Amino acid sequence: MNHLKLQIEMNLQTPLHTTGDRRALGADKASAVSSSGSYIIPASSLKGRLRSRAEAILKSWGLNVCSAPDPGGMCRDRSSLCLVCRVFGSPRYRSPIKFGEAKPPGDVIPEIRSGVAISRTRRTALDQHIFFVETIFSDFSDPSNKWTAAADGCFPTTERAREAAALIILAARCNSAIGSGKSRGLGWVSTQVKAKIDDQEVSETDLKDIWHHWAGGKE
Numbered sequence: 179m180n181h182l183k184l185q186i187e188m189n190l191q192t193p194l195h196t197t198g199d200r201r202a203l204g205a206d207k208a209s210a211v212s213s214s215g216s217y218i219i220p221a222s223s224l225k226g227r228l229r230s231r232a233e234a235i236l237k238s239w240g241l242n243v244c245s246a247p248d249p250g251g252m253c254r255d256r257s258s259l260c261l262v263c264r265v266f267g268s269p270r271y272r273s274p275i276k277f278g279e280a281k282p283p284g285d286v287i288p289e290i291r292s293g294v295a296i297s298r299t300r301r302t303a304l305d306q307h308i309f310f311v312e313t314i315f316s317d318f319s320d321p322s323n324k325w326t327a328a329a330d331g332c333f334p335t336t337e338r339a340r341e342a343a344a345l346i347i348l349a350a351r352c353n354s355a356i357g358s359g360k361s362r363g364l365g366w367v368s369t370q371v372k373a374k375i376d377d378q379e380v381s382e383t384d385l386k387d388i389w390h391h392w393a394g395g396k397e
Contacts, residue, residue, distance in 0.1 A: 182339040184329040184346060185372045186224070188280060189321060192366040193289065193313040196223045196357040205290050205312040212279065217314050219280035219356065224327055227356045229266040231349040236261060239393050244268070265342045275331035275342060283323050286314045313364060336375060343373035343380045344388040
């Protein structure tokens with residue numbers, strides 16, 4: 179088995195909101211926190227956003243990708259999984275990669291923001307539908323102020339491990355925002371990912387070769 183290890187770093191460019199399962203004074207939607215009470219970006223949010231970007235990119239290149247998140251439209255046969263399901267998993271196939279939550283570099287500043295629900299049909303504000311969301315932010319001007327997360331997993335071959343690294347790094351580089359409220363300017367980030375397979379760094383040349391192959395519409 180070949181061990182893939184990923185180090186994910188994100189620089190927030192705007193305030194962020196990822197909904198948590200707690201209550202906050204004055205907020206209808208509180209931000210997610212860890213068991214210790216620290217603000218985080220949940221692993222599920224990180225993984226879901228990377229998967230969404232990966233699907234969009236590969237579809238634009240003409241690759242056969244299943245229709246997530248609808249379970250009925252996702253890969254059924256373990257022997258013929260699409261590229262995205264091989265890396266991120268499906269309802270019938272557990273992902274070989276485990277993502278960890280993203281943690282801030284230090285203290286973050288919470289803020290309650292107000293918003294108004296919009297009618298999808300009329301595209302106007304709904305009467306008496308104001309809501310309050312807890313957002314968090316840190317010093318955007320400091321490039322060293324990075325949120326960090328880790329992910330790792332084992333693959334049967336080096337080629338499969340390198341394929342997974344290439345897909346996640348591609349999705350990260352094309353990702354623009356994470357969390358909810360993206361249409362309102364929340365959660366804009368720049369993301370960098372470093373990958374090692376069996377403690378050997380995956381080279382940029384290897385990544386570009388794989389991306390070039392995929393861009394031709396072939397796996």
